[in-house]
Amino acid sequence: MASKTIKVNYLARVEGESALKVVVRDGMVKSAQLSIFEPPRFFEAFLRGRAFTEAPDITARICGICPVAYQMSAVHAMETALGITIDGPLRELRRLLYCGEWIESHTLHIYMLHAPDFLGYAGAIDMARDHGEAVRRGLALKKAGNEIIALLGGREIHPINVCVGGFYRVPRRRELLPLAERLKWARDAALETVRWAASFDFPDRERDYVFVALRHDKEYPFNEGRIVSNRGLDIAASKYDEHFEETHVEHSTALHSCFRGGGSYLVGPLARYSLNFDRLSQVAQEAAREAGLGPICTNPYRSIVVRAIEVLYACDEALRIIDAYEEPERPSIPVEPHAGVGFGATEAPRGLLYQRYRLESDGTIAEARIVPPTSQNQASIEEDLANFIGGFLNLPEADLRHRCEQTVRNYDPCISCATHFLRLEMDRG
Amino acid sequence: MIPVFPALHIFCVLKWIEAEDMASDHPRRIVLGIGNPDRGDDAAGQAVVRILRGVLPLDVEVEEHSGEATSLLSRLDGVLEAFLVDACNSGAPSGTVQRFDVVTTPLPKDAFGLSTHGLGVAEAVELGRTLGQLPPRCIVYAIEGDSYEAGAPLSQPVAAAVADVANRLRSEIAGNGKSGEQAPCMKLR
Numbered sequence: 001m002a003s004k005t006i007k008v009n010y011l012a013r014v015e016g017e018s019a020l021k022v023v024v025r026d027g028m029v030k031s032a033q034l035s036i037f038e039p040p041r042f043f044e045a046f047l048r049g050r051a052f053t054e055a056p057d058i059t060a061r062i063c064g065i066c067p068v069a070y071q072m073s074a075v076h077a078m079e080t081a082l083g084i085t086i087d088g089p090l091r092e093l094r095r096l097l098y099c100g101e102w103i104e105s106h107t108l109h110i111y112m113l114h115a116p117d118f119l120g121y122a123g124a125i126d127m128a129r130d131h132g133e134a135v136r137r138g139l140a141l142k143k144a145g146n147e148i149i150a151l152l153g154g155r156e157i158h159p160i161n162v163c164v165g166g167f168y169r170v171p172r173r174r175e176l177l178p179l180a181e182r183l184k185w186a187r188d189a190a191l192e193t194v195r196w197a198a199s200f201d202f203p204d205r206e207r208d209y210v211f212v213a214l215r216h217d218k219e220y221p222f223n224e225g226r227i228v229s230n231r232g233l234d235i236a237a238s239k240y241d242e243h244f245e246e247t248h249v250e251h252s253t254a255l256h257s258c259f260r261g262g263g264s265y266l267v268g269p270l271a272r273y274s275l276n277f278d279r280l281s282q283v284a285q286e287a288a289r290e291a292g293l294g295p296i297c298t299n300p301y302r303s304i305v306v307r308a309i310e311v312l313y314a315c316d317e318a319l320r321i322i323d324a325y326e327e328p329e330r331p332s333i334p335v336e337p338h339a340g341v342g343f344g345a346t347e348a349p350r351g352l353l354y355q356r357y358r359l360e361s362d363g364t365i366a367e368a369r370i371v372p373p374t375s376q377n378q379a380s381i382e383e384d385l386a387n388f389i390g391g392f393l394n395l396p397e398a399d400l401r402h403r404c405e406q407t408v409r410n411y412d413p414c415i416s417c418a419t420h421f422l423r424l425e426m427d428r429g
Numbered sequence: 430m431i432p433v434f435p436a437l438h439i440f441c442v443l444k445w446i447e448a449e450d451m452a453s454d455h456p457r458r459i460v461l462g463i464g465n466p467d468r469g470d471d472a473a474g475q476a477v478v479r480i481l482r483g484v485l486p487l488d489v490e491v492e493e494h495s496g497e498a499t500s501l502l503s504r505l506d507g508v509l510e511a512f513l514v515d516a517c518n519s520g521a522p523s524g525t526v527q528r529f530d531v532v533t534t535p536l537p538k539d540a541f542g543l544s545t546h547g548l549g550v551a552e553a554v555e556l557g558r559t560l561g562q563l564p565p566r567c568i569v570y571a572i573e574g575d576s577y578e579a580g581a582p583l584s585q586p587v588a589a590a591v592a593d594v595a596n597r598l599r600s601e602i603a604g605n606g607k608s609g610e611q612a613p614c615m616k617l618r
Contacts, residue, residue, distance in 0.1 A: 064495065064497065108499060112498075112499065112548060124548075124552075124556065125552060125555045125556050125559055128556060128559040128560055129559055132559070132560055135556075135560060136560060139499055139502065139503065142499055143499075143503050146500060146503075156500060157495050157497065157500075
């Protein structure tokens with residue numbers, strides 16, 4: 001039997017270091033393993049023994065692309081542990097901050113990381129030679145998201161303005177008005193992005209995913225909602241551990257999440273969109289229909305279109321929030337520590353991000369648990385590869401390797417968050 | 430409630446005020462110190478700008494930056510003269526200083542560490558060149574690092590090079606240096 005091994009020592013356009021091994025026997029994909037060999041960073045251990053007030057700043061250091069998600073799940077968990085609820089303008093400002101993160105993170109992935117796969121370029125720099133106008137639009141759109149984070153978070157990366165109970169400082173209404181003008185441009189640019197992404201050629205691949213995402217009574221989910229699935233799951237965040245578990249697999253330093261009793265699931269844009277299409281704003285729903293998407297999307301390669309729709313929604317929602325903004329009387333509500341257990345589940349750009357904390361009576365963190373979206377999607381990434389790559393085995397090696405990489409990038413995986421390089425090894429027996 | 434890192438929060442509020450003041454008067458010249466302050470010699474670029482803050486002409490903005498490519502390129506928008514300082518890993522002895530005129534010469538990509546999603550300084554420069562967005566004058570000083578351990582201080586050779594680069598930048602920005610007329614890539618040590 002012919003034996004062949006394909007190795008890619010570094011997969012660009014993915015955050016983090018990992019390797020991919022695909023085993024092929026008799027023309028069939030037998031297994032696909034995403035091996036994360038990046039050493040664990042022990043953030044959960046760092047948090048133990050620290051004050052509950054430190055969690056937003058410490059967790060914001062986990063990721064440079066989605067720090068808001070880590071902050072938000074952390075503060076919501078602390079607030080549930082301490083029995084306080086954030087509402088009114090403070091709640092809206094947190095939602096606005098999340099809009100900023102979705103805009104910058106999704107736009108980075110759409111334009112700089114994923115679009116080159118569809119247009120046949122090695123990367124964004126090569127793509128920019130022929131698609132300069134599009135890349136300029138992407139950069140400006142991303143900047144609009146970063147400006148929201150800088151204004152509300154104090155700085156673009158690893159923001160420091162979120163605290164348990166609210167914010168350290170809240171913006172004056174006049175500070176938000178220039179942002180609104182930029183966001184009006186950004187909303188148009190996001191609509192152009194949807195149309196641009198929808199024009200790409202997509203492999204005809206579908207999967208019957210178990211989608212898991214937050215769902216809220218009225219809103220497309222950022223900060224709040226029940227954890228639901230398209231298989232009938234409907235639970236509060238406090239019940240997460242009863243339904244999901246993390247297991248160690250030999251080939252990865254990151255834990256794999258699955259349902260208790262087994263079975264993978266998908267978090268992220270496809271899941272969020274398919275479980276919450278009716279919660280999108282009218283302009284986002286119309287753009288989705290124009291892009292050829294129904295209310296459910298099961299083709300992971302079209303995730304780039306779904307991300308663009310979520311960028312459009314985030315711009316639209318940010319404008320709504322700014323228009324309605326009334327300055328709160330104070331930037332935060334008082335918080336008194338006591339013993340308790342708190343749970344936070346919010347929607348990072350890459351999907352559901354769960355955190356659980358147990359606090360001592362003086363507010364010291366006794367236990368911390370952080371389950372990032374990429375950990376939850378690892379099994380699904382491997383199953384996508386096992387399911388889809390079989391149909392590409394007749395491609396030339398370079399094209400096959402590219403399809404593997406593209407399939408992983410469908411998820412915009414943040415390997416560093418989960419525990420960096422993706423090395424591909426193709427074992428054909 | 431007592432903020433966790435009060436000094437940091439006060440600093441950032443001050444930065445807000447500074448940013449508002451600067452918004453109406455976009456800087457024509459900028460010095461960006463790139464890197465991670467908590468990863469050993471990767472802090473070299475940021476250490477240089479900390480020396481230069483407050484000692485350069487008022488029209489020169491001095492800023493620390495993570496090095497993320499799209500944000501970095503955005504920061505160069507509308508700038509006439511940019512000086513970027515970063516640690517590099519070219520295989521030269523630690524503390525070696527290299528100066529690149531990137532308007533005429535690409536950076537050696539392999540010498541510069543990867544940033545988030547593999548998009549760092551070298552990618553920002555090349556994307557800027559492709560899009561016609563590089564400042565008319567754009568100089569990169571690269572300091573060869575030795576150790577990038579989390580929480581480690583600057584190594585002795587790199588600390589010495591930091592002081593050296595700060596002096597050279599003061600001279601070059603003041604118009605006293607001849608660096609701009611040197612070859613695009615010159616080993617200074």
